[in-house]
Amino acid sequence: xxxxxxxxxxxxxxxxxxxxxxxxxxxxxxxxxxxxxxxxxxxxxxxxxxxxxxxxxxxxxxxxxxxxxxxxxxxxxxxxxxxxxxxxxxxxxxxxxxxxxxxxxxxxxxxxxxxx
Amino acid sequence: xxxxxxxxxxxxxxxxxxxxxxxxxxxxxxxxxxxxxxxxxxxxxxxxxxxxxxxxxxxxxxxxxxxxxxxxxxxxxxxxxxxxxxxxxxxxxxxxxxxxxxxxxxxxxx
Numbered sequence: 001x002x003x004x005x006x007x008x009x010x011x012x013x014x015x016x017x018x019x020x021x022x023x024x025x026x027x028x029x030x031x032x033x034x035x036x037x038x039x040x041x042x043x044x045x046x047x048x049x050x051x052x053x054x055x056x057x058x059x060x061x062x063x064x065x066x067x068x069x070x071x072x073x074x075x076x077x078x079x080x081x082x083x084x085x086x087x088x089x090x091x092x093x094x095x096x097x098x099x100x101x102x103x104x105x106x107x108x109x110x111x112x113x114x115x116x
Numbered sequence: 117x118x119x120x121x122x123x124x125x126x127x128x129x130x131x132x133x134x135x136x137x138x139x140x141x142x143x144x145x146x147x148x149x150x151x152x153x154x155x156x157x158x159x160x161x162x163x164x165x166x167x168x169x170x171x172x173x174x175x176x177x178x179x180x181x182x183x184x185x186x187x188x189x190x191x192x193x194x195x196x197x198x199x200x201x202x203x204x205x206x207x208x209x210x211x212x213x214x215x216x217x218x219x220x221x222x223x224x225x226x
Binding site (some may be wrong): 040041042043044045048055056058091098099101102104105107108109110112 | 120124135147148150157158159160161162203205207209211212213214216217218219
């Protein structure tokens, strides 16, 4: 079974530039998550989708971050404009469903963003 | 105060050693807990769930103490391949989200 796919794997941009990340979840998984992992910290949830609807985006900095999952399958996360503190690994994860602790989340390999 | 707190380590142990990691949580509403493993520059992967009654999987034992709001992971007979960061994770029933600790780094040396 194919895992969660993400691209690009690495991205280097200058501050104030824009960047977009793409994620394709495991086939059949209704729930998709975007996490930010800053070096030395655990992943922090940015946004959670159930099919193409947003379940939780309370920790998404909406002045600069946006995300969509238009057809309920793959998703894009955008940062515009980027700041130095956005340097992190952006992890996408998916699960069969949401709302229960034991819906295991499977993570993609992440996109490592460096903002100069 | 962070919702899930861990000692960042690193714990540097010889092969064959027994090592224990601890984790504390602040929100008593958290109902379920997990340990995830994250290798260097890789994604986190679920290692095991944590139950009040204890959970054992081969060389790994996880324990939850709700009264003390404390979670532990014990690794027996450490292998070189156990070197990784171990993330303590709580599930928030109220918001349907996982809350990750910052991780404890383990280095197993020959």
